[in-house]
Amino acid sequence: MPTFVYMTRCDGCGHCVDICPSDIMHIDKTYRRAVNIEPNMCWECYSCVKACPQNAIDARGYADFAPLGHSVRALREEEKGTISWRIKFRNGHEKNFVSPIRTTPWGSIKSPSDYDVPSESEFQSQELAHEPEQLKIDGLPALTRDKLKQGVV
């Protein structure tokens, strides 16, 4: 469903423009508010809906196959670590869902530079960063050359 922007809620902050993976949310030059300039290149990924601080962006199902009268709303709350969904059917039925989005504080991931510098022998090995510990097994599995043969199996 392509997204659209409510005139009375949008303040033209541009968060949707910054985030849209398809580069289709732009600021309209006349109204100084966001607009979906290319609905047929919208994946309905909701990145803009989730990013909008004013909840000004909604979606209306693609006109070629979605009858009117439905809505799927999302509220993503980073502080709470949840995303909430409300699905409204054309016939008025509703369904609500809430899911966690993250189990650690935002910004808490360590840079790879914060770990000890790997040794030359680790560098020369086939192990990747944090291996073998992060594999949670004794060592990195490996094949030997004689295990690989031509033919139909």
Add this chain to the structure above:
Amino acid sequence: MGLFSRRKTKFVDSDVLVIGGGMAGCGATYEARYWGRDLKVVCVEKANIERSGAVAQGLYAINCYMGMQWNENQPEDHVRYARNDLMGLVREDLGYDIARHVDSTVHMFDDWGLPMMKDPETGRYQREGKWQIMIHGESYKPIVAEAARKAATEVYNRIMVTHLLMDKTKKNRVAGAVGFNVRTGDFYVFRAKAVIVAAGGASHIYKPRAVGEGMGRTWYAPWSSASAYALPIEVGAKMTQMENRIVLTRFKDGYGPVGAYFLHLKTYTENAYGEEYESKWYENTKALVGDYVDRHPVPTCLRNHALLEELKAGRGPIRMVTKEAFQDPHKETVGWENFLGMTIGQAVVWASQNIDPKFTNPELTTSEPYVMGSHATCSGAWASGPEDYAPDEYQWGYNRMMTIDGLFGAGDTIGGTAHKFSSGSYTEGRIAAKAAVKYIKDMGKDSPQVSEDEYENLKKAVYKPMENYEVGRNEIVAGTVSPSYISPIQGLQRLEKIMDEYVGGISSHYMTNEPLLTRGLELLGMLREDMDHIGAEDLHQLQRAWELKHRLIASESVTHHTLFRTETRWPGYYYRGDHMKLDDDNWHCFTLSQFHRETGEWELEKAPVYHIVD
């Protein structure tokens, strides 16, 4: 001097240049920093890495996880699974390499804060299927992007990379890339010692089922514009299995995923009259592919084949039987959250059409074809294998290096490695980056040099579509019809029509043959000529123009490969009407192609398949 060649040029020097900030690119960026503490690591992305690539929307499952810590699966098992699903043809050395590392990637994601579902009885990750684990992955991409931002020296968002640059001192060595900033219009020259292409596969090279407002609701993201292939192809990197496009059986119109439905919810399919149909087509399928039909699980393409035959026999629509499973409130929640987590559009379609799967069995359909390297398909660049065990024919240098020195790839870019999905793509990025750091350290002071002539010529070419528009627009009063240029969307629709009608798209039930492919190549050639006359009204349209160019190059590659392989290896993905049977005597091999840009010729050859033998 053209009208637009006075645009600013900005130079960015780096040791490792990562092109594309999706899963593979974020993995590469992280790993490059881990091993190359003093190196300059630059990641360049045409959108914003916070929400870019195929995982922008989120995911509800990680489809590649061994569970070696609980002895659930071993890497060899995953190789056999991928081999089986791809009808015998995968790069088993590369696939094993991803499988042996992928668990460490997933454990990193868990530590970083990705919510993993747990089995209440065992405490292990909740399995959706043998290889899949379930996650609450709405923020999968923001989490992975956070790690990449901390690792990178610099991340450049909103820069569309259009071409790779080659070294002027040493033939066949990469030296960087060029592109333009979609917001400022500045031209960027990235000079690098090693380049990792981690860009996206190809949606929108075949006409999609929805061609109006809904054309963006493709299965694969509409921003996956084949840069994964076009960038290496144009500099002469060898590609493999480009004919191995994928067709997906999905919920109708929204292309919502079926994996959780089949595997976790235990729903099943039936025809319009409530009959099981797959077994009816067993003999028919066996006549085409022989014993491959007896393998378990049944290869994805063969399940498509049975569905397509049933539709052609007039017993559609095919439906997913959900009414039973959805009586269980837990399963109903999983069914909906599965869409909300990764294909919200399917929830919208069902809400709009009053389809509640508790009361209605929803329709399924087969998608238009896509070209990519990470799902149940393995198109991409021909890459060197792991140093410790890859056969000689698969090894010419560094792991995941293409046939160009210093040019690495990961994710959709690398061919032969099906079923890597998000976690495997990230892992492959890590593998490629460690190898790239080794390559740089071994290089010493012999750094590549870019040629000023080369990037200046590319600069003119990059902005030519805006010049075409500026000049041509004056000829006409208004509107979209010009005798001297076509717009990117007009070119895209022509490309999609050619590929659909000549190269096995939906309108021919994925059927093609030599005469069709030959004619298709002629028409693609004319479109290639017309690319000199694309008109771009603004920078956004300039991005679309270059996306189209990348899609066109990938499409030509797909068509040449399809013509070369004179058999039908994957019925249900596509059919060669003139060679309807699988032919192991002649085609149990990889197809390789190389584009020679000086002559415009495509050269094709075969390469051997090595299997892991117990």
